[in-house]
Amino acid sequence: MKVLAAMSGGVDSAVAAARAVEAGHDVVGVHLALSRMPGTLRTGSRGCCTIEDAMDARRAANLLGIPFYVWDLSERFKEDVVDDFIAEYAAGRTPNPCMRCNEKIKFAALLDKAVALGFDAVATGHYASLVDGARGRELHRASAWAKDQSYVLGVLTERQLAHCYFPLGDTPSKELIRAEAAERGLQVAQKPDSHDICFIPDGDTRGWLSGHVEREPGEILDESGEVVGRHDGAHGYTVGQRRGLQLGRPAPDGKPRYVLSIRPVSNQVVVGPRESLAISRIAGGRFSWAGEPGFDTGEAFDCEVQIRAHADPVPATARLAPILDEDRTEQHRADATHEVVVDIDRDRAEPLSGVAPGQTAVLYIGTRVLGQFTIDRALAAEPAAAE
Template structure:
């Protein structure tokens, strides 16, 4: 097959491209330039949007012996990922920018362009598997598994995707990179959000949304017990940085329970008030087979690297409802709910949706 290898400049994508070439595919490497000004996004080896990363990707392509290009997708990335991130926080939700980048950039904009140029598929270094049946599965390296952030992909996108690393651990990938003479073998993994240079999300949002003072309210009494400079700086389940002026009568810590942009209010309360027994979500994507017509017993994950719980899932028009078999704390609107097949391994992705409540 003629395939396009998305090369971020990290070790995973480099080894994925090398494996694709070794498997006999006609591979072309491409690095996505996602920052309008590379120095404004994370600098150094931890990011995925830097000049250093572009150079690392080019050097890896040279070692592998494949053609290499840089595609400028900065404007598309800013509109679909960065602006969306800011808008979601302004609306009181907690988005996952990696999920949105996969959905809008790597497997929409890139894949569409690749197909238009005559490529058959896109290769990435994600830690996930596609079985012989075409179903998306967890990686064998569970701590590195990325099936959660890929579950938003459609069946058609998965049919044109190749994930060569799903059957390997990260340690095995690094060892292979060293054997192949790839200079990124020991390059650190990227962390945090690639487009927030110093990792300070609250500052990043404040610069774009401005100061917006409001009240912090106790859920039990309705009393104002603190103030904030912008509700966008909080997320459901947060404990630290609440700056409460009045301690709880029972002396126990308080957590963010909800964010209401309409009244610019942050509501806090005890940990047990975070427990959710039912989750609603919209924009369901069902890739593990036909959409279920009857209630489905499955396992669900509600946050990247979060716990997995058994649930009963129903589809009601354009909405998904999940009854959790045991309560989960800190479910945040804006995150994804991903359903997995309820077999002993629980590794097959059935579908996903965006949590609304």
Template sequence: MRVIAAMSGGVDSAVAAARAVDEGHDVTGVHLALSRNPRSYRSGARGCCSIEDAGDARRAADVLGIPFYVWDMSEEFADEVVDDFVAEYTAGRTPNPCLRCNEKIKFAAVLDRALALGFDGVVTGHYAQLRAAHDGTVEMHRAIDHGKDQSYVLGVLTQEQLAHSLFPLGGTDKTSVRAEAEQRGLQVAQKPDSHDICFVADGDNAGWLRDKLGPKQGAIVDEDGETLREHDGAYAFTIGQRRGLRLGVPADDGKPRFVLDIEPVSGTVTVGPREHLRVDALDGIKPLWSGRVPGGRLDCTVQLRAHGDEHAASVEVDESEVRVELRDPAYGIAPGQACVIYDGTRVVGSATIAQTRRVTV
């Protein structure tokens, strides 16, 4: 197969490309330039889109002896990921930009361009497994290394996209990947993993949003509506947040308070006890299915955060939404996050959380 290897400049994508070469594929390395001004994105090893990363990707391609190109995807990235991130926070929701990037950039724009250029698919360093089902479809399963499993952020992929994807690392743990990189002479073998949001240069999400949106005063209130203090922007808060509230006056019971609700129009942030974050049901919109569209009610598990726990659930599906009843409660779940549905280790699909329902205590 003629394949594009998406090379971020990290150890995972470099080893994935190397394994694709070993398997006999005709591999071309591609690094995605995602910033209109590369110096405005993170430098160093904390992100995944820095100038240094492009150089690391090129050196890895040289070691592997494969062609290497840089594709400018900055316009698509700004429109589909950055602008969406700002809009979601403005609406009082909590987006996952990495999931959005996988959906719209790495497995839509990149794959579309690769197929248009005559390639057969795209190789990435994601930790997930692909298996052929009895009916000829491609199933996506959790990675062997559950600590590195990335099936949650890949839960937006459709059957057409999975059929043109290769994830060579899904059956390997991260320690083995680093050891293999050392053996292959790849300089990125011990490069730290990327963290945080790549387009927020200093990791200060609230400060970045404040620069984009400007201050917008509102109130932090308790559940009785009593104002505890003013704030400069509701976008600095997320559902379930405890740290950084700076309330000064403790709750009557002396227990910590958490963000329970964000009202984007007035900017009102409501805080209260952790037990009021409990969620036992949620509604999801814009469902995306990894294979056949399920019908009726599913007994399954769901994951509600990128590194969150699985929850036993019952899911009812119709054309435009899913309704999820959790058999064990979740806490601090916010609209805008993704609900990814699993049947054992297999990804069934995903939906965007529109609203949650809490147990009355």
């Protein structure tokens, strides 16, 4: 099999490429230049896609004896990931740029180019598993849930999965990967994992956004609609936030208040008690299925839903339904006609907490990733009935 190994410069992708070579595949390494500032150097474990990462990837490819190239996708990355990130925050949503990067760059732009060049598959260092089922290829959790990365791959479609290769899916721990890298002589064996948003390496998202989204002061309201403070830009707030609200008056009960929602049209931030963050239903569009579901998604089906990369999955029922006029909110995209509606199983799970429009919800049936959608609305949970 002819394999294009996406080499980020980290230990996972280096070992994935090594395993592909060891399996007897015809492997070519490629590093994606995504930064508009190619001279940027990594600081500790913050950020990725720097010139240091490119050099680390090249050294690994040289050790493995495979051809190596750098593809400049920085313009596409800016348009599909960075600009989307800015637009989502300006619209009052909380986006996940890693999901957009996987969707638009690593498994769209990269994969499309790879297939056009005659490659059979793109190999990455993600911890996830692929299973060839009766209806085609399926995406499943990795063997070790502690390292499982299937959530961030939930945006992959059936066509994309057909050309994916995840050599690390059966590895139970990152420590084993580092040990293997050391045994192979890879210099990245002990390189720190990257974290934070790669194009905001200092981790100051609010500060970065202030230079890209125009600040417009507005009101902070409580749940009754009373003005309790003012903000200097709604984009600087996220649902569930407690600190930095600078409210003009305390809550009547003296308890802390949290951001409950952001209203982009009226430029208002709504705050309230912690219990108001509890959510029993989420719904949204921009959905996709990771392969053929095998049943009518218009009918309610049992599943689990995960709303963050490191969150626990929650039992639920889901269905695909038309968006009713009375349900349409400021967060729905104008061209959206259908949405995935998910109800949390209150008999088996607590309500979700701190759900923000713009987050990605990934649906699972067992270990299988069924698909994903972007949350547009969330409904507060009713208090549990007393026994």
